[in-house]
Amino acid sequence: MRIGIKGFGFDPVEAFGAKELNLNVEPPTLQALLQELAEKNRERGKFFNLQSDTFFGEYEIQVNNCPIFALPQGLNTELNDGDEVAIIAALGAG
Amino acid sequence: MTTYTGKLLRVNLSTGATAVEPIPEEVITGFIGPRGIGLKYLYDELKPGIDPLGPENKLFLGTGVLSGTSGQGFNRWLVTTKSPASGAWAKSSCGADFGARLKIAGLDAIIVEGQAEKPCYIYIEDQKAEILDAAELWGLNTEETQQRLQQWHGPKVITACIGPAGEKLAKYAAIVSHRRTAGRCGVGAVMGSKNLKAVTVNASGTAVPHDLKAFNDVMRELIAIYIAHPRRKMLAEFGVASSVLKYGRDMQFSPVRNFTRGRLDDIEKIGAPEFNRFKTGNYGCYGCMTRCGQIRRVTEGPYAGFQTEGPEYETVFSFGTVLCNTDPASIVAMDALCDLLGIDTISAGVCIAFACELFEKGIISTKDTDGLDLTWGNHPAFVQLVQKIGKREGFGELLGEGVKRAAEQIGNGAEKYAMHVKGLEIPGYEPRSVKGYGLSYAVSTIGAQHNWGRPFDELTRTRDPLTDEGHGEYIAAVARRQVMFDNVLECVFGNSGLTAEARNQLLVAATGIEEFGDPAYVVDRVGERVLCLERAFNIREGFSRKDDILPDRFLTEPLEDAGLATGEIIRNLDGLIDEYYDVSGYTRDGIPTPQRLKELGLEKVTTDMERSVKGKRATGKRRGRGKR
Secondary structure, eight states, rough: EEEEEEEEHHHHHHHHSSEEEOOSSSSSSSHHHHHHHHHTTTTGGGGETTTTTTTOOSEEEEEETEEGGGGGGGGGOOTTTOOOEEEEEEEOOO | OOOOOOEEEEETTTTTEEEEEEEEHHHHHHSSSHHHHHHHHHHHOOOTOOTTTSOOEEEEEEETTTTTTOOOOOEEEEEEEEOOTTTSSEEEOOSSSSSHHHHHHHOEEEESSSSSSEEEEEEEEEEEEEEEEETTTHHHHHHHHHHHHHHHHTTTEEEEEEHHHHTTOOOOOOOTTTEEOOOGHOOOOOOOOHTTEEEEEEOOOEEOOOOEHHHHHHHHHHHHHHHHHHHHHHHHOGGGGGGIIIIIIOOOOOBBTTTSSSSSTTTTSSHHHHHGGEEEEEEEEEEEEEEOOEEEOOOSTTTTTTTTEEEOOOHHHHHHHGGGGHHHHHHHHHHHHHHHBBBBBBHHHHHHHHHHHHHHSSOOOTTTTOOOOOOOOOHHHHHHHHHHHHOOOOOOHHHHTTTHHHHHHHHHTTTGGOOTTTTTTTOSSSSTTTTHHHHHHHSSSSSSSTTSOOOHHHHTTSSSSTTSSEEEEEEEEHHHHHHHHHHHTTOOTTTTOHHHHHHHHHHHHHHHHGGGGGGGGIIHHHHHHHHHHHHHHHHTTTTTTGGGGOHHHHHSOOOOOOOOTOOOOOOOHHHHHHHHHHTBBBBSSSOOOOOOHHHHTOOHHHHHHHHHHHHHHOOOHHHHHHOO
């Protein structure tokens, strides 16, 4: 299945080689997607710790405009063909 | 035509005199916006050593370069003064509509000086100001005050005012407009010390840029970017509290239990989705389409009826994580009380956390706290204590002095648990987890503040936040960038997707000043100049390197249960400060060198520095920290 990747604060083509990723794993979760992206670019992929499969949270991650913290299944959210995942450089809060 | 009006309203509350005077062009070009222009005026006009709560202190309320225009997210306003919390330089900014209305009224800024004999407010219309009687307003909360002034002057007037905390000179009293606050540094206490309850502006229209077409062309492109930006949508839906789970749970940057640990059990209960159970609508500052303000109302339980426009991240930290409180309704209640009473949520929460730790250690007991059980997480007691602080009653009278003074009065080792820098309570980023923040808090000219020098890249771990070296140059750079934000009064939330190039195009189109097209001038040159003059202001007040410190806790106590930062301390603060001083052109004592002052066009300050150093050697004392 093809998942659209949007980068904010960086270019996803430069970082990961494409604006889309063909995700062919079961189950096709957000965690699996982030893991693949992290493996494609270990420098940019710091949002995901490959050693521990832990999401660090340095970036804001959204699936179809819904932030990760508001997804009921969080990292275990299953993705569907045509979904769009946005990776946004984080911002301080006030 | 330009977005600068070039006019400043001066109001003397002792004499009753009001006058509009021109702001010299070289001050506008050389200092750009309210953080710089306010500093320039007050550096020149305030005598060193004055009481911050005396008639000699002055209050500068300033608008940004793009205030009042159709520019999105540029309508904050900023207060500068000498702080009663620290005795140092103060700056505190605020959203809502007040800044835009001031600009539309034909003013770039107001300076309030002197002290009225009785409560008063300032009413501004068409550059004319009147000082009017505020006897009926004194004692009202900020919502009641704003409503009453609308009844008197019409529904369209916009007001900035203080609540009971400002009237009673709480050292972290805020100035409030709508439900937004200039919260930090005790600027509301300065207003209260002048018997000034409110400033009300009656104005409508828009500020017109120098080159309207060029301005609109850039803005049109930016609006398309903003509309598509996912952060805007997230902020609109969840507000700034959307960062709570990222910084508190995923990264464990949020301080817990009075800055002793990084993990809070059940923090999900105070994540943004939980607060949205109370959401009834959105609020936006003047002209902002992001509208990140979340109107939330508690409808059931012990806090039913409390309504706020928040809480934002810092407030969830100050009434949540740092107090081990996971009850979201109580946080809404305390946020609402702070807005109504006119107090800073960060300082109030950190003061309560300080009291909780003293209570835990047995340094204070219910005999000292008016019977309140200040056990961690006991939110009913916290809500009562916020009311006592705002009204300055009982134990709240003492905590309203801030942790530094309260610790000095309590004694018995209480100072060890007072989390502040230069008398300003520490905000919601743990300095052992983000060590650039540790340095930033220490060298900040206003005390510990999250938006004095925000290390964005350490928050994303693009830079290593745990290294003990190499933060100095970076913090100097982000501090300069923050000066730009405070001069342009650019909201970092309302401008997701704004580029430096677009910002500079807007500044030139708005003002016609070509230098503003160069980031090296707007950010670096003016940023260095402002930071250097702020430091000079503090040195003149008797501050020195020994004040650029952090509480011992961060230097000696390993941080507990904080993910990657577990066990961390700040090992090399002196080295980091040396780095910062070196790149800033300061001596190792933290004093701007004559050469640096000359490079920045601040030659006249050299004499002040020499005099301050000599005077300090002679007396060894700091001057003017606020008597009341």
